[in-house]
Amino acid sequence: GAVVSQHPSWVICKSGTSVKIECRSLDFQATTMFWYRQFPKQSLMLMATSNEGSKATYEQGVEKDKFLINHASLTLSTLTVTSAHPEDSSFYICSARDLTGGSYNEQFFGPGTRLTVL
Amino acid sequence: TQLLEQSPQFLSIQEGENLTVYCNSSSVFSSLQWYRQEPGEGPVLLVTVVTGGEVKKLKRLTFQFGDARKDSSLHITAAQPGDTGLYLCAGPLDGGGADGLTFGKGTHLIIQP
Numbered sequence: 001g002a003v004v005s006q007h008p009s010w011v012i013c014k015s016g017t018s019v020k021i022e023c024r025s026l027d028f029q030a031t032t033m034f035w036y037r038q039f040p041k042q043s044l045m046l047m048a049t050s051n052e053g054s055k056a057t058y059e060q061g062v063e064k065d066k067f068l069i070n071h072a073s074l075t076l077s078t079l080t081v082t083s084a085h086p087e088d089s090s091f092y093i094c095s096a097r098d099l100t101g102g103s104y105n106e107q108f109f110g111p112g113t114r115l116t117v118l
Numbered sequence: 119t120q121l122l123e124q125s126p127q128f129l130s131i132q133e134g135e136n137l138t139v140y141c142n143s144s145s146v147f148s149s150l151q152w153y154r155q156e157p158g159e160g161p162v163l164l165v166t167v168v169t170g171g172e173v174k175k176l177k178r179l180t181f182q183f184g185d186a187r188k189d190s191s192l193h194i195t196a197a198q199p200g201d202t203g204l205y206l207c208a209g210p211l212d213g214g215g216a217d218g219l220t221f222g223k224g225t226h227l228i229i230q231p
Contacts, residue, residue, distance in 0.1 A: 046211060059218075093160045106151060110160050112159060114158070116173055
């Protein structure tokens with residue numbers, strides 16, 4: 001149980017284009033999903049909290065107009081990197097909380113999406 | 119922002135040896151999680167500790183939560199090459215239960231055959 005998938009697993013795009021990344025909870029419903037970014041040799045940094053049916057909450061320093069988040073259903077959240085630039089190249093990872101599991105604030109992570117902007 | 123400091127950052131030992139990884143903070147956490155991450159993959163949850171002084175065992179891995187809930191440790195007995203990976207501790211970003219996680223910088227562990 002508690003499986004989270006991401007698509008695509010990797011993407012290469014040209015500077016200035018937009019890229020959409022999908023995060024799905026496969027065997028549970030997630031009212032809250034989280035998006036993290038991980039640069040090489042560094043740890044995960046929370047970018048935003050995605051709430052089903054409402055606006056996402058962004059961490060300080062993360063541009064909400066650049067990183068568009070849509071949580072349209074209880075099993076799907078999407079992150080769109082708009083007008084991507086080389087400095088946006090990173091490993092993007094989503095997570096979801098399975099509130100039925102009874103465990104405290106445990107999050108289950110997707111396999112990540114490697115974004116490379118040329 | 120609550121910070122988690124992990125040590126050591128890098129550790130390379132021989133198969134069969136024991137090791138301990140530490141996760142420390144000046145703040146109190148309602149819970150701490152330990153994750154393991156392989157290159158190019160997302161973190162995989164190993165354990166959650168909630169109660170001060172709690173000890174949890176997962177085969178050869180022993181996790182402990184400090185009495186004051188400010189620190190945690192991961193002890194591996196008789197390490198094996200399959201234990202190689204990045205070990206991350208994490209806790210609720212703002213101390214509560216509904217937030218995203220703040221992560222330590224991780225411990226890169228290499229177990230040599």
